[in-house]
Amino acid sequence: MSEPEMRAVVSALERIGKLLAVAYAHNLGEAEPRVKAEHLSRCGFSNTEIAALLGTTPNNVNVLLHRARRQMKGSMSLKGKAKR
Secondary structure: OOHHHHHHHHHHHHHHHHHHHHHHHHHOOOOOHHHHHHHHHHOOOOHHHHHHHHOOOHHHHHHHHHHHHHHHHHHHHHHHHHHO
């Protein structure tokens, strides 16, 4: 396979990946942007890619993911206290 053909294949695969990510985010329906950002992050998307998919800024995605981690950490500590 020649170099131009390889680039065309890679470009097509990237486009398919983006379309699948958009469909996945859309499937989450009316979920909060934080939830959508969490799911897309778990799928391996960068903050910049998530921002493009959700129509926001990478910095906003960073804040959403930070809040999600903080909330998760808080709920984990509550579970630990309940067991005692």
